[in-house]
Amino acid sequence: MRCVVQRSGPAQVTVAGKVTGAIDCGLVVLAGFAPGDTTAELTWMARKIPRLRIFKDQEERMNLSLSDVGGGILLVSQFTLYGDCRKGQRPNFVGSAAPDEARAMYTKFGDLLRAEYTEVQEGVFGAMMDVALTNDGPVTLILEREAAGDA
Numbered sequence: 062m063r064c065v066v067q068r069s070g071p072a073q074v075t076v077a078g079k080v081t082g083a084i085d086c087g088l089v090v091l092a093g094f095a096p097g098d099t100t101a102e103l104t105w106m107a108r109k110i111p112r113l114r115i116f117k118d119q120e121e122r123m124n125l126s127l128s129d130v131g132g133g134i135l136l137v138s139q140f141t142l143y144g145d146c147r148k149g150q151r152p153n154f155v156g157s158a159a160p161d162e163a164r165a166m167y168t169k170f171g172d173l174l175r176a177e178y179t180e181v182q183e184g185v186f187g188a189m190m191d192v193a194l195t196n197d198g199p200v201t202l203i204l205e206r207e208a209a210g211d212a
Contacts, residue, residue, distance in 0.1 A: 062102045062166075063142045065091040066202045068115055072135045072194035074184035081190075082182030087132025088113075089194050090174075093142030094158040094166040095207070102206045103166060107173035110134065115200055123200070133180035137192055138167045160187065 066088055073083035090110060111134070116125040127134070140163060144152030158166060167186050175181045184190045 062095065062098045062106055062170075062206050063093045064106060064110065064204045065139070065142065066110060066113065066115075066204060067091075067194060068197045068200035069135070070195035070197050072192070074135065074137060074182075075191040075193070076185045076188045081185050082135050084133035084135045084180070084182055086130065086197070087127055087134055087180070089135045089137065089192070091137050091139035091142060092167065092170060093139050094163045094170075095143060095156055096158050096162065097208045098158065098166055099208055100169065102208055103170045103173055105206050106204060107170060107177050109204060110174065111178035113202070115202070127178060133182060134174060134178060135182050135184075135192075135194075136171055136174060137184040137190065138163070138186045 069084070069089045070086050072089050074081050088110065111127045114126050115123045116130045118124040140154060140157040141152065143156035144154055145156055146152050157163065164186050171181065171183055184192065
């Protein structure tokens with residue numbers, strides 16, 4: 062499993078002109094799934110993300126978590142995180158989970174995130190989405206947890 066986490070001001074996802082999820086501030090999480098990802102990887106990621114201490118305290122140090130600042134999470138499925146661009150000009154997506162498998166993992170991951178942190182908004186799996194955000198900092202992290210990987 063791979064996630065790109067961006068500290069954000071206002072952010073929203075729009076599908077066919079309709080806002081499907083929005084936050085005032087917090088984290089925009091782009092989530093990609095690989096074949097073989099298990100509940101262990103999803104659970105690890107769902108616990109890790111809300112606890113990241115990447116928000117500024119009074120001394121301007123990244124020392125506060127999402128709950129400390131009262132932010133939300135905007136979750137967006139992103140199979141292109143497993144795009145391999147090492148050969149040629151067109152990305153190869155063989156490292157991404159098949160759509161049905163990825164949909165199940167995305168749904169499970171959203172449920173696990175909500176179990177850890179209540180303020181979770183989402184995009185629409187498999188839809189063409191417009192994602193608008195104000196990257197705060199900018200702070201962008203890449204988190205990865207492979208099946209049978211280290212914690």
